[in-house]
Amino acid sequence: MIKYRESKISAHHNYLVNDMLTPGFVVGKPNDTEGFYFLADIVLAGESMPRISCRLLAEGPGNLLLELNWNRIQANPEGCIHQSIPGGFQILRTTGDVLLEVQTQAFANGYLTRIKAGLYDENGVLQMEPLGDSISAHDAEKIVLDSPFSSSA
Amino acid sequence: MNKTFGGVWIFGDYRDYFQNRITLQLIAKGRELAETLNTGTTVVLLGDQIHQYAMEYVAHGADTVIVADHQNLKEYEVEKYTTLLAQWVKSYQPEIFLAGATSFGREFFPRLAKRLRTGLSADCVDLEVDPESFLLVQTTPAFGGELLAEVVTPDRRPQMATVHPGVFRELPHNAESVGHIIYPEVDVFPEPRVKIVRSKPQRTGKVSLEDASVVIAGGKGLGSKEQFELLYELAELLEGEVGATRPAVLSGWAGEDRLLGQTGKSVNAKLVISIGTSGALQYITGIQGAETVIAINRNPDAPVFRIVDLGLVADAATVLPILLETLRRRL
Numbered sequence: 491m492i493k494y495r496e497s498k499i500s501a502h503h504n505y506l507v508n509d510m511l512t513p514g515f516v517v518g519k520p521n522d523t524e525g526f527y528f529l530a531d532i533v534l535a536g537e538s539m540p541r542i543s544c545r546l547l548a549e550g551p552g553n554l555l556l557e558l559n560w561n562r563i564q565a566n567p568e569g570c571i572h573q574s575i576p577g578g579f580q581i582l583r584t585t586g587d588v589l590l591e592v593q594t595q596a597f598a599n600g601y602l603t604r605i606k607a608g609l610y611d612e613n614g615v616l617q618m619e620p621l622g623d624s625i626s627a628h629d630a631e632k633i634v635l636d637s638p639f640s641s642s643a
Numbered sequence: 644m645n646k647t648f649g650g651v652w653i654f655g656d657y658r659d660y661f662q663n664r665i666t667l668q669l670i671a672k673g674r675e676l677a678e679t680l681n682t683g684t685t686v687v688l689l690g691d692q693i694h695q696y697a698m699e700y701v702a703h704g705a706d707t708v709i710v711a712d713h714q715n716l717k718e719y720e721v722e723k724y725t726t727l728l729a730q731w732v733k734s735y736q737p738e739i740f741l742a743g744a745t746s747f748g749r750e751f752f753p754r755l756a757k758r759l760r761t762g763l764s765a766d767c768v769d770l771e772v773d774p775e776s777f778l779l780v781q782t783t784p785a786f787g788g789e790l791l792a793e794v795v796t797p798d799r800r801p802q803m804a805t806v807h808p809g810v811f812r813e814l815p816h817n818a819e820s821v822g823h824i825i826y827p828e829v830d831v832f833p834e835p836r837v838k839i840v841r842s843k844p845q846r847t848g849k850v851s852l853e854d855a856s857v858v859i860a861g862g863k864g865l866g867s868k869e870q871f872e873l874l875y876e877l878a879e880l881l882e883g884e885v886g887a888t889r890p891a892v893l894s895g896w897a898g899e900d901r902l903l904g905q906t907g908k909s910v911n912a913k914l915v916i917s918i919g920t921s922g923a924l925q926y927i928t929g930i931q932g933a934e935t936v937i938a939i940n941r942n943p944d945a946p947v948f949r950i951v952d953l954g955l956v957a958d959a960a961t962v963l964p965i966l967l968e969t970l971r972r973r974l
Contacts, residue, residue: 492734494827501702501820504694509712511694511824535818597695599702599816 498634503533503601505540506624511602514635517617517627518545526611528618528627531560532638533601540578540603542592543640552612555589556581560640578603650735651677652801653705654728654742654752655688657696658719664853665743667703667813669806672770674704674814676739676779679772683707687731689724691717701822704814708822709735711829718839721751726833729758734827737801739779741770744805752805761799766905767806768928778802784905784925791924809853809909810932851908852901857883858912860903860930863890864919864940865959871896873963874918880970886910888926903929919959922947939963 500513507515507530518527520543531541539561546555548568557565561579563572570589571582578593591606605625609618618627651673656666666686673684683706688697690712697708711727732740732755740755742748744766756763764781768791771780778795779802785792796802852858859878865871871891878885887897889904902908904926915933920926922938922945930936931950938951941958948954955962 492730492827494825496823496825499697499701499708499822499824501698501816501822502818504698506694510826511697513821597698599818600695600698602694602698 498636500532501600502535503538503540503603505530505603505605507605507627509621509624512634514541514639515627516633516635516639517629518611520639524612526609526617528607528609529639530603530605531640532635533603534638538594538596538601540592540594540601541638541640542590542605544590544609546581546589547610547612549610550614552610552614555583561592650682650707650737650739651680651684652732652737652740653684653686654740654748655686655696655700655708656743656745656747657688657690657693657699658747660696660699663743663745663808664813665745665748665806665808666700668808668811669741669743670700670704671814672806672811673739673741676770676772677706679774680738680777682738685709685737687728688712689716689727691715697824699816701820702816702818704817704820706822707825709825709827711827713829715832716829718842719747720835720837720839721754722833722836724751725754725758727829728755731827732759732801740801740803742803742805744807748805752803756803759799759801759803761801761803762794762796764794764796764804767804768810768905768909768931770804770806779804784928789924791928807905807909807928809911810928812911812932852884852886852903852910853908855884855910856913857881858886858903858910858915858930858933859883860886860888860915860917860920860926861891861896862888862918862920862926863894864921864942865891865896865963866919868894868896870919870960870963873967876967877916877963877970880967881914881916883912883914886915886929888920888923905929917947917951918963920947921945922950 497510497512499511504511514532516529520527528544545557555568556570573580581590594603653669677684685707686700686705687709742752764783767781767783769782781794781804859874861874874885886903887901905928909929911932913934915930915936917938936951937953938947939955943956
């Protein structure tokens with residue numbers, strides 16, 4: 491039997507994660523009040539913007555860097571900069587390094603969002619890292635979303 | 644039904660995507676067949692950076708897409724395609740495997756069938772599942788198109804067929820569809836024996852016949868190239884395209900790219916006006932997908948009148964100028 495990987499696929503919008511298309515995924519625990527999480531939520535037909543919510547922590551001590559809710563900054567103790575780029579946005583640290591990049595490619599009938607980031611959890615363990623032109627998200631395959639995680643911002 | 648095998652597979656031919664609709668047409672037919680067999684419809688897709696096509700096929704009804712997205716598959720190479728698909732078929736064991744009867748499908752599908760030691764029906768114009776045996780009945784022109792043969796593959800699997808473009812209708816795009824996607828490991832490729840130096844798409848007309856909503860079809864009964872030329876004027880007035888029968892093409896009145904029928908193109912037009920065509924079977928298979936067919940022929944016994952919605956027994960040379968003049972005044 492040939493080895494294979496599998497996922498769900500949306501006809502409308504997908505994220506490219508672990509070199510696979512997926513309508514949405516989550517890493518970490520979004521419902522916890524503290525700690526790292528990254529949620530790439532399902533984009534409904536009729537919408538074109540990806541829905542990114544996350545709590546990003548510093549590599550070493552695990553201090554909060556930034557919190558996003560549906561692409562908008564919710565908390566920003568380090569003073570990161572939210573910057574628009576063609577097809578998406580970047581989050582820059584005060585050092586100028588790119589913390590997170592989200593870019594959406596529009597096809598004739600659908601959308602594909604690529605994410606670039608190196609993200610650590612509260613224990614200093616790398617949870618997401620760049621993989622070619624997509625992202626490798628540890629354990630994301632197990633947590634592909636069947637329906638939108640959040641119905642409102 | 645042989646329970647060892649499963650699924651209806653369709654080869655994803657995405658070249659010239661917005662003109663070439665054969666894969667979408669096969670997905671629609673595949674769903675019908677899969678429903679009868681109580682199984683699913685799967686598109687197999689090979690290439691490089693082909694994410695959008697996987698999404699399109701799900702939007703048009705595929706339950707599953709099996710994808711090999713690899714830079715080594717950027718260019719079509721028959722050996723790579725045959726090797727990969729043979730591995731997948733042996734591993735996943737589909738019941739049915741369909742491809743468009745395009746230059747693409749016509750080249751590698753027979754090789755794949757040979758590799759899999761199964762049968763292949765070429766240029767099918769219809770497919771049905773027999774309700775008793777659950778075998779795929781593949782209808783294909785035989786003996787030079789003089790008759791339609793029904794072919795079955797009772798023992799070998801998968802049951803393979805190439806299908807003439809335009810004979811089935813695609814399902815509408817549904818952005819809310821969700822499917823399943825599988826990425827088999829594809830690290831091993833055969834050593835290439837052919838090196839692709841350059842590939843260049845062939846230039847074609849501005850509108851493909853398969854996508855035209857109105858088609859004016861002309862046959863030898865028009866009598867001359869001058870009379871045939873009037874069809875272009877009629878097509879322009881009705882915002883359509885001109886097609887031709889084999890005798891008209893052989894007479895040099897139209898190019899091979901306008902040929903309708905089993906060795907040419909099949910149309911799904913809303914309206915076909917067939918002028919000076921007798922209605923040979925090989926021609927009829929090319930226009931039978933049209934919603935409405937009108938025929939003009941001076942022979943009341945012409946076979947074309949058996950399949951038309953409206954027939955006019957008249958000399959095309961007389962009627963055509965009148966028709967053009969009337970339309971010019973009204974449009």
